[in-house]
Amino acid sequence: MSKPDPDEVSRQLAARSLANDDPTGWFEVLYRAAEAGETQVPWERTAPNALLAEWAAGSDGHGKRAIVIGFGTGQDSEFIASIGYDTTAFEVAATAVSAARRHFPNSRVDYVEADLLALPAQWIGRFELVVECLTVQSLPRPLRAQAIAAVVSLLGPGGRLIVVATSIDPAGDLNAGPPWPLTEAEIGIFGRPGITVVRQEHFPFADDPGFGRWRIEFARESP
Numbered sequence: 001m002s003k004p005d006p007d008e009v010s011r012q013l014a015a016r017s018l019a020n021d022d023p024t025g026w027f028e029v030l031y032r033a034a035e036a037g038e039t040q041v042p043w044e045r046t047a048p049n050a051l052l053a054e055w056a057a058g059s060d061g062h063g064k065r066a067i068v069i070g071f072g073t074g075q076d077s078e079f080i081a082s083i084g085y086d087t088t089a090f091e092v093a094a095t096a097v098s099a100a101r102r103h104f105p106n107s108r109v110d111y112v113e114a115d116l117l118a119l120p121a122q123w124i125g126r127f128e129l130v131v132e133c134l135t136v137q138s139l140p141r142p143l144r145a146q147a148i149a150a151v152v153s154l155l156g157p158g159g160r161l162i163v164v165a166t167s168i169d170p171a172g173d174l175n176a177g178p179p180w181p182l183t184e185a186e187i188g189i190f191g192r193p194g195i196t197v198v199r200q201e202h203f204p205f206a207d208d209p210g211f212g213r214w215r216i217e218f219a220r221e222s223p
């Protein structure tokens, strides 16, 4: 018998978790089910996110600290470490952390269990590069402002934040999810004093023009 569609499994786990007022608990359940061979992690990849890799091509992270938010199956964090950054990567799901440590036994990445919505105080304002790919959109829309504020809080003076996210036309169904893609107005929530947009790009999906990808680079001013 074939396994159920992983996206459908995710949606069902998320619905149960959200009904129990637990917006992140389903990630651990999903990673454990994947470890048990019952499903797959829908966002599992074998290569770094192409928009992230293209953005970072040619950069040298030696002497700089990077943090990867909600690292998933670890390809982005391994890539960021491979271009020289002293890299921390965190996940709310403990099983994702143990899987990454096992999968990349010689990794230079420090894989850590942590919650974006309750960040360790020692991380605030500490990183020259913050990588946010598809994690803010995995949290329900009412948590958006809190999640985005937490993402931005990681940036050190002069640091860069790269955001890759799914876009949605504001006339679309904003309640359907996960994921809950970002409208252009929600991109504005990243903005705050001392944070500037270096470059904002949008890549519409050819087969579904109501959706696409954002790639946005933000900079924090140096004092």
Ligand SMILES: C[S@@+](CC[C@H](N)C(=O)[O-])C[C@H]1O[C@@H](n2cnc3c(N)ncnc32)[C@H](O)[C@@H]1O
Residues within 6 Å of the ligand: 024, 027, 028, 043, 044, 049, 069, 070, 071, 072, 073, 090, 091, 092, 093, 096, 114, 115, 116, 117, 133, 134, 135, 138, 139
């Ligand atoms: C859609 S996946 C994207 C994973 C990875 N960033 C990628 O692009 O492949 C979202 C990830 O964020 C993690 N996550 C969700 N909420 C989180 C939170 N509050 N703190 C840390 N990680 C979180 C989930 O466990 C999941 O692995």
